[in-house]
Structure formats: C-alpha cells, structure tokens
Amino acid sequence: DTGVSQNPRHKITKRGQNVTFRCDPISEHNRLYWYRQTLGQGPEFLTYFQNEAQLEKSRLLSDRFSAERPKGSFSTLEIQRTEQGDSAMYLCASSLELAGHNEQFFGPGTRLTVL
Amino acid sequence: RKEVEQDPGPFNVPEGATVAFNCTYSNSASQSFFWYRQDCRKEPKLLMSVYSSGNEDGRFTAQLNRASQYISLLIRDSKLSDSATYLCVVPWRALTFGSGTRLQVQP
Numbered sequence A: 001d002t003g004v005s006q007n008p009r010h011k012i013t014k015r016g017q018n019v020t021f022r023c024d025p026i027s028e029h030n031r032l033y034w035y036r037q038t039l040g041q042g043p044e045f046l047t048y049f050q051n052e053a054q055l056e057k058s059r060l061l062s063d064r065f066s067a068e069r070p071k072g073s074f075s076t077l078e079i080q081r082t083e084q085g086d087s088a089m090y091l092c093a094s095s096l097e098l099a100g101h102n103e104q105f106f107g108p109g110t111r112l113t114v115l
Numbered sequence B: 001r002k003e004v005e006q007d008p009g010p011f012n013v014p015e016g017a018t019v020a021f022n023c024t025y026s027n028s029a030s031q032s033f034f035w036y037r038q039d040c041r042k043e044p045k046l047l048m049s050v051y052s053s054g055n056e057d058g059r060f061t062a063q064l065n066r067a068s069q070y071i072s073l074l075i076r077d078s079k080l081s082d083s084a085t086y087l088c089v090v091p092w093r094a095l096t097f098g099s100g101t102r103l104q105v106q107p
Helices: none
Strands: A005-007 A010-013 A019-024 A031-037 A044-050 A053-057 A065-068 A075-079 A088-095 A110-114 B004-006 B011-014 B019-025 B033-038 B045-050 B054-057 B060-065 B070-075 B084-090 B101-106
Touching: A005 A088, A010 A019, A019 A088, A019 A110, A031 A075, A044 A065, A075 A088, B004 B084, B011 B019, B019 B084, B019 B101, B033 B060, B033 B070, B045 B054, B045 B060, B045 B070, B070 B084
Parallel strands: A010 A110, B011 B101
Antiparallel strands: A005 A019, A019 A075, A031 A044, A031 A088, A044 A053, A065 A075, A088 A110, B004 B019, B019 B070, B033 B045, B033 B084, B054 B060, B060 B070, B084 B101
16 A cells, blocks of 8 residues: 555543654655544644655644654654543645645544543 | 635535535635545545636536635536535645535435
8 A cells, every 4th residue: 555654543542641643655755744633624734844844833733742754754743741622633644745736645544532 | 714614514415416515715825726525534535626717527627716716616417426525625834624515415
C-alpha cells in the first residue's frame, strides 16, 4: 500500500495523559499536513511541514500540541495533558507541492477518545 | 462569517435525480477550489478541482462564480453510491474545508 498511513487507528486515553500519533506520507511527497475533524464538521487545519520545516501552525494548535517531522519523512503529533475536548479524528495528508495547490492525499486518520 | 459555508443538508434524493450543492467563500483572493467526497468514517478524497469558471467530469459538474464568491457542484443521474458528504474546499491555510453537505440517494 503506497498511500498515507497513520498509526494507531484508534486511541482511548484518560484525561491528563499524553498521546502520540504517527503519520507516514506518500514517499515522494514533500508536504505533510495535520487536520482535526469532529463530528458534523469538515477537517480543520492544524499545521503543515515542507520537508522537515514546520511552516505554519493554526491557533487551534495550543501549547499542549506539538508536531515534528525530523527527517522530512514521517511525522508525529503529540498531545500533552489531554482534555475531553481533544476527542476527535486526527487526519494526516501529504502532497507533492510543485506550484500552486496540489492534491492532498489523506490517511485513514487516528480517532482519539479522551475519557 | 466562516471562510467556507455550506448547507449541511441532508439532501435526500431518489436514484436518477439531479442534485446541486452550493458553497460560499470569503477569501476573494482564492484562485482554485476543490470538492472532496467523504464517506462515513473514512478520509476525504478529491472529487474535482475548479480552476476557472467550471469543470465537468462525467455526471459531475462544478461551477465557479467569482463575482458572487460561490462554487456549486451538480450531480446528474444520482447513484446509490453517490451517498456521502461533499466538502467544499478553498486553498487557504493549507486547505480550508466547509462543514460538508450530506447526500443520501435512495432507491
């Protein structure tokens, strides 16, 4: 399978715990994006990387959230001291950005439930 | 005002019907737009790109009205398999998604 993969697919945690999600993009893609989606809403932009550089972060990304893409390939999204409001689907997408906006391919997502 | 607004639906239509969704956006500088399709509990997938006045792909037609800042998606001859949520997307801050319009095609 050469698509975007995310692990784990599901995560249940207790409030106050830290969680980390991983995203493996399509191998030749230089951009990687993180989104969050709650029920009945479209995905909301969190942050994106071009290669290993984090170029933009949304105001939604509080200081409890951190994302890395250390070697310009896979990325991790960590949420510290989780809150019930963090429960959502976390989607990763990647694209090969040459000029303008190119198609983003999404992974299957990690569904987080904070109890 | 939200950056991208859509009627959430649901639109319940019989097979074979023609259905249209509208989407309005606030960023007048946007040059390209997208419609993504999202099946229940699945990831979004690109359906169509709209770069000028419109685009047609089989039963699907997307149109862009820059003066009024809205995009439409027309589906002709609806199939049961068209049942999904259709997300209007504007490239701003990566991608800015509308909340989606849910379509249910009934036999």
